[in-house]
Amino acid sequence: MNGGAFQRGGTFNISYVQTDTAIEVNPKFYYVNVTLFGTDNVLARGPDAAMNYVESKMVNASGKMAKLLGTDIFLDGTGVNSATINLDGFLQALDNGTIYTSYGGITRTDLGVLAGTNNQGINGYVNSLTTFTMTGLQTAYGAAWFGNEHIDLIVTTQLIWDMIWNKVQPQQRFLEESSDVAKIGFQSLRWNGASITVDQYCPAGYIFGLNTKYIQFWISTLAKYQFGFTGFKEAQNSDDVAGQYLFSGNLLIPAPRLFFTLSGVTTL
Numbered sequence: 328m329n330g331g332a333f334q335r336g337g338t339f340n341i342s343y344v345q346t347d348t349a350i351e352v353n354p355k356f357y358y359v360n361v362t363l364f365g366t367d368n369v370l371a372r373g374p375d376a377a378m379n380y381v382e383s384k385m386v387n388a389s390g391k392m393a394k395l396l397g398t399d400i401f402l403d404g405t406g407v408n409s410a411t412i413n414l415d416g417f418l419q420a421l422d423n424g425t426i427y428t429s430y431g432g433i434t435r436t437d438l439g440v441l442a443g444t445n446n447q448g449i450n451g452y453v454n455s456l457t458t459f460t461m462t463g464l465q466t467a468y469g470a471a472w473f474g475n476e477h478i479d480l481i482v483t484t485q486l487i488w489d490m491i492w493n494k495v496q497p498q499q500r501f502l503e504e505s506s507d508v509a510k511i512g513f514q515s516l517r518w519n520g521a522s523i524t525v526d527q528y529c530p531a532g533y534i535f536g537l538n539t540k541y542i543q544f545w546i547s548t549l550a551k552y553q554f555g556f557t558g559f560k561e562a563q564n565s566d567d568v569a570g571q572y573l574f575s576g577n578l579l580i581p582a583p584r585l586f587f588t589l590s591g592v593t594t595l
Contacts, residue, residue: 328344328346329341329342329344348433348438349431349432350430350431350432350433350449350579350580350581351431351432352415352431352432352577352578352579353577354545354547354575354576354577355404355412355413355414355415355575355576355577356412356552356573356574356575357392357395357396357573357574357575358571358572358573358574359388359389359391359392359395359571359572360569360570360571360572361384361385361388361556361559361569361570361571361572362562362567362568362569363380363381363384363559363567363568363569364566364567365565365566365567365568366566367380368380385556385572388572389554389572392554392572392574394528396414396574397526397528398528399413399414399416400414400416400417400528400578401416401417401418401526401528401529401530401533401535402414402416402417402418402530403415403416403418403419403427404416404419405419405427407426407427408530414577414578415430415431415577415578415579416578417535417537417578417580417586417588418530418588420451420578420580420583420586421451421453421535421580421583421586421587421588422450422451422453422583422588423435423442423443423444423445423450423451423452423453424436424440424441424442424443424444424450425442425443425453428442430449430580430583431449431579433449435448435449435450445470446470446471446584447584448584449582449583449584450583450584451471451583451584451585451586451587451588452467452470452471452536452584452586452587452588453587453588453590454466454467454587454588454589454590455589455590455591456534456589456590456591456592457591457592457593457594458592458593458594458595459487459490459491459494459592459594459595461491461494461495463589464481464491464534464589465519467534467536467587467589468519468521468536468587470587471536471538471584471585471586471587473584473585476538476540476582476585477519477520477521477538477585478519478521478536478537478538478585478586478587479520479521479522479537479538479539479540480521480522480524480536480537480538480539481518481521481522481523481524481534481535481536481537482524482525482526482529482534482535482537483523483524483525483526483529483533483534483535483592484525484526484529484530484531484532484533485525485527486531487532487533487534487592488516488523488524488525490592490595491516491518491523492516493595494595495516495518521536532590532591532592532593533588533589533590533592534587534588534589534590534592535586535587535588536586536587536588536589537586538582538585538586541580541581541582541585541586542578542580543578543579543580543581544576544577544578544579545576545577545578545579546574546575546576547574547575547576549575551573552573552574552575552576553574554572554573554574555572555573556570556571556572556573557570557571557573558570
């Protein structure tokens with residue numbers, strides 16, 4: 328915005344400055360198929376059934392859906408690392424325009440920011456950190472820190488988490504036991520006010536610095552696509568049935584400049 332000091336008789340710069348823009352992503356669709364053999368109903372029924380056949384299949388279906396979304400949330404959804412029908416994931420959102428020139432329908436350079444410029448416009452901090460150092464991690468953390476907004480969750484692989492653990496080993500008091508990620512079963516370290524945790528679906532060599540206040544995961548308002556089930560339908564010319572477990576939605580990052588991505592980490 329235009330502004331500054333002024334004196335008696337001075338004039339104001341009242342020219343319009345665009346400060347807001349809309350980031351939009353399209354809904355993406357996922358399914359997990361559940362097929363049951365009709366003849367298995369003969370065995371999996373009554374008090375002598377060895378297992379609850381349908382319940383087991385549905386538990387597996389929900390696990391498969393979690394794997395699909397948990398994998399694609401780290402990718403791009405542009406056809407580079409994952410297909411265009413997949414989620415618009417972190418790799419696309421948290422770029423600095425070098426690989427992904429646009430995000431959410433906005434060309435990054437249209438905001439007056441050159442490709443490759445970190446933490447301006449809708450650019451995140453992006454860097455390669457082949458040899459892991461706490462200095463490199465601190466630089467990325469600091470670059471994404473604005474006022475009281477800072478990274479509060481760092482997600483990486485088990486290999487890199489072990490590297491970080493080795494670096495802070497003399498200070499293991501930072502091992503978390505009571506944070507939200509710890510309560511749901513993730514082993515995490517506390518560093519700079521952020522939880523550092525492992526995600527098995529995080530791509531090899533990557534560290535993602537996330538500000539969870541600015542992560543939006545939108546889900547369809549249609550019940551069937553809120554992890555709903557279509558119901559079993561009889562297959563043609565057989566006694567078998569099939570149904571689909573469905574999801575529709577997408578990931579949206581309204582402030583990528585508050586995030587960072589480090590890649591290529593292979594050694595300590």
